[in-house]
Amino acid sequence: MFSIGELSKRTGVKVPTIRYYEQMGLIAPLERTEGNQRRYGKPELEQLGFIKHGRELGFSIDAISSLIALHDHPDRTCAEATEIAQSQLADVRAKIAKLTALETELTRLAKACDGDGIAGDCNVLAALADHQLCAADH
Amino acid sequence: MFSIGELSKRTGVKVPTIRYYEQMGLIAPLERTEGNQRRYGKPELEQLGFIKHGRELGFSIDAISSLIALHDHPDRTCAEATEIAQSQLADVRAKIAKLTALETELTRLAKACDGDGIAGDCNVLAALADHQLCAADH
DNA sequence: TGTAATTGCTCTAGTGACTAGAGGTTCAAG
DNA sequence: CTTGAACCTCTAGTCACTAGAGCAATTACA
Numbered sequence: 362m363f364s365i366g367e368l369s370k371r372t373g374v375k376v377p378t379i380r381y382y383e384q385m386g387l388i389a390p391l392e393r394t395e396g397n398q399r400r401y402g403k404p405e406l407e408q409l410g411f412i413k414h415g416r417e418l419g420f421s422i423d424a425i426s427s428l429i430a431l432h433d434h435p436d437r438t439c440a441e442a443t444e445i446a447q448s449q450l451a452d453v454r455a456k457i458a459k460l461t462a463l464e465t466e467l468t469r470l471a472k473a474c475d476g477d478g479i480a481g482d483c484n485v486l487a488a489l490a491d492h493q494l495c496a497a498d499h
Numbered sequence: 500m501f502s503i504g505e506l507s508k509r510t511g512v513k514v515p516t517i518r519y520y521e522q523m524g525l526i527a528p529l530e531r532t533e534g535n536q537r538r539y540g541k542p543e544l545e546q547l548g549f550i551k552h553g554r555e556l557g558f559s560i561d562a563i564s565s566l567i568a569l570h571d572h573p574d575r576t577c578a579e580a581t582e583i584a585q586s587q588l589a590d591v592r593a594k595i596a597k598l599t600a601l602e603t604e605l606t607r608l609a610k611a612c613d614g615d616g617i618a619g620d621c622n623v624l625a626a627l628a629d630h631q632l633c634a635a636d637h
Numbered sequence: 638t639g640t641a642a643t644t645g646c647t648c649t650a651g652t653g654a655c656t657a658g659a660g661g662t663t664c665a666a667g
Numbered sequence: 668c669t670t671g672a673a674c675c676t677c678t679a680g681t682c683a684c685t686a687g688a689g690c691a692a693t694t695a696c697a
Contacts, residue, residue, distance in 0.1 A: 450605040464591050646689100662675065664673075665672085
């Protein structure tokens with residue numbers, strides 16, 4: 362049995378974040394002390410690891426909530442888990458595609474100016490003012 | 500002189516978003532009618548295009564604010580504009596790197612399960628529960 | 638055992654970039 | 668001159684936290 366501060370140290374999740382997760386229904390402490398302080402055990406430590414990993418992979422609190430429900434009921438089919446992971450993967454791929462297009466554009470934008478000129482001649486500003494100058498669309 | 504609805508149609512920026520930008524100090528209408536309705540001209544149309552383009556490239560409202568200030572003072576050096584663009588580019592590249600790592604991980608995660616098994620055997624859940632199974636770190 | 642420092646508690650509000658809705662007013666067309 | 672669409676302001680909600688106030692409990696050390 363350990364405190365929220367100890368749990369925070371062991372998982373690398375900040376104390377207020379742990380309390381926020383509790384509020385969202387993701388982890389509840391096993392017990393409280395007489396003085397109302399949270400006391401956690403090993404299952405909570407693992408659960409928070411699960412949550413942290415999910416967040417690092419970009420899953421929403423809602424998605425993690427569903428995954429926890431599945432995790433707690435190992436007899437159900439894992440179709441839902443796969444669906445969540447697939448949808449997250451699609452999301453990530455879409456973001457990568459969009460960001461890659463932006464990278465191209467920004468590279469062109471940033472390269473056009475050496476920072477020495479005056480703003481009136483600046484290509485960064487010109488490119489932003491006139492969308493026609495863009496190579497790719499976005 | 501045209502209304503906010505007309506400005507919205509011409510730029511593709513939603514009406515409440517235009518009002519939000521005004522609140523943030525990015526665009527103010529030239530005048531108002533006697534009945535207090537906003538009336539815009541060509542300069543605002545261009546300014547909103549500038550803002551929209553900036554947002555599409557991922558610049559923050561703050562960054563766009565600075566770029567507008569430079570745009571309005573063409574006699575200043577464009578070092579600041581270049582700096583903003585460079586920093587945005589670095590941001591985008593960092594995000595791409597992170598998302599690419601996530602993509603690898605998620606692909607492995609999603610492929611490991613065909614959705615037919617029961618949750619107790621599900622690799623998606625196993626991988627989330629045990630970080631050790633991850634190939635890359637994140 | 639006393640006390641001081643640290644850690645904990647709850648509650649509210651702020652972040653960024655919007656979006657949604659209430660409740661009321663003005664404008665343009667017929 | 669009336670109707671209906673578009674406009675106005677203001678407040679609150681989104682997501683995943685983060686910050687702070689004001690107070691209580693725990694722990695370390697003398």
